[in-house]
Amino acid sequence: MSVEAIRLEKVNVTFTQKEKQVNAVKDVTLSVEKGDIYGIVGYSGAGKSTLVRVINLLQKPTSGRVEVNGEVLFEKNSADEKIISAKKLRARRRKIGMIFQHFNLLNEQTVIQNVAFALKHSNLKEKNITIKAQKLLDLVGLSEKADAYPTQLSGGQQQRVAIARALANDPDILISDEGTSALDPKNTIQILDLLQKINKELGLTVVLITHEMDAVKRIANKIAVMEDGQIIERGDLISIFTNAKEKLTREFLGGGSTKAIATLKEYELGKLADDERLVQLIYMGSKVSEPILVKLYRDFNVEANIIYSNIEVLGKTPIGTLFVILKGTEDNRKKALDYLEKQEVIIKNIEEHEVQKNG
Numbered sequence: 001m002s003v004e005a006i007r008l009e010k011v012n013v014t015f016t017q018k019e020k021q022v023n024a025v026k027d028v029t030l031s032v033e034k035g036d037i038y039g040i041v042g043y044s045g046a047g048k049s050t051l052v053r054v055i056n057l058l059q060k061p062t063s064g065r066v067e068v069n070g071e072v073l074f075e076k077n078s079a080d081e082k083i084i085s086a087k088k089l090r091a092r093r094r095k096i097g098m099i100f101q102h103f104n105l106l107n108e109q110t111v112i113q114n115v116a117f118a119l120k121h122s123n124l125k126e127k128n129i130t131i132k133a134q135k136l137l138d139l140v141g142l143s144e145k146a147d148a149y150p151t152q153l154s155g156g157q158q159q160r161v162a163i164a165r166a167l168a169n170d171p172d173i174l175i176s177d178e179g180t181s182a183l184d185p186k187n188t189i190q191i192l193d194l195l196q197k198i199n200k201e202l203g204l205t206v207v208l209i210t211h212e213m214d215a216v217k218r219i220a221n222k223i224a225v226m227e228d229g230q231i232i233e234r235g236d237l238i239s240i241f242t243n244a245k246e247k248l249t250r251e252f253l254g255g256g257s258t259k260a261i262a263t264l265k266e267y268e269l270g271k272l273a274d275d276e277r278l279v280q281l282i283y284m285g286s287k288v289s290e291p292i293l294v295k296l297y298r299d300f301n302v303e304a305n306i307i308y309s310n311i312e313v314l315g316k317t318p319i320g321t322l323f324v325i326l327k328g329t330e331d332n333r334k335k336a337l338d339y340l341e342k343q344e345v346i347i348k349n350i351e352e353h354e355v356q357k358n359g
């Protein structure tokens, strides 16, 4: 049974600056289940940071309800406002770790002191604090850097320290606010893989805010797309990838049809004959292979001419996209498509003008 780690209900955040109002978050309802790696994507200014700051009430909503692990932290509907006590909120915040784009480490303290700092409010004795900090550095693969200073480390290593610090109070939720945005591709991958390891090994729920779709594609199981303070599309990563409804989502996800259509527009495809149709086939795993396309010809007398193909890996699942021109009688083409559908291939009809240069 799925259990909600975070539930935001009809959350609004309005900032007022010099009589001007900015509705940074508008009526957002979001449910994050325990164990999810939930990617929240959107362009700069979409409201992502404001939304996640609501989770630990670093940002108090203007209205709505915030629930974490079944505990209501905040609720305001009309004039009535309920908020948990400052003491409880402090305790709750310790169970929500956060990492940021710029690491926010104390540069005059050593790596191990940075991690231990997060434990100063714990009941642990000094010796045990050091043991725990050392263990956390082990977990993030940095034990040999315990006595170094942050400025002596690479960006990726500094983010590892920040992760160790964020885990110090055994949180059940970890929020990464653009945690990989300042890193080069190699370090980005290492940090993402570390977040995934923590998610698996410690059962931590991860909320990943980013404008980098590749980060989400690599580790998230769910995704929400934000635009102008609202979530415009959400769902599990693979369904959204294979069947995005919103243009912005397709733009973000890149792969699939957007990239293909941009590429095809560069060709001179020419006009399709009367017995030809252009279709996009999307498949998971290595299902569509030449034998299937050969079968279309052999069993249904339909020729399949591949004009674009691409494979992307979402999490561990390869997703393939093929654009093919199917040539055959209408009846045969239909039979061929029925067969592909039975093979669990997603089929999309593409209008010719969509791939024309000025289409």
Ligand SMILES: Nc1ncnc2c1ncn2[C@@H]1O[C@H](COP(=O)(O)OP(=O)(O)OP(=O)(O)O)[C@@H](O)[C@H]1O
Residues within 6 Å of the ligand: 015, 016, 017, 022, 023, 024, 042, 043, 044, 045, 046, 047, 048, 049, 050, 051
């Ligand atoms: N403290 C604040 N006071 C006034 N306006 C704010 C404040 N914080 C955020 N905003 C505004 O709210 C909107 C959403 O900002 P937010 O930082 O949440 O977006 P974002 O999607 O996280 O973008 P970025 O990745 O650039 O941080 C923006 O228009 C921003 O200018």
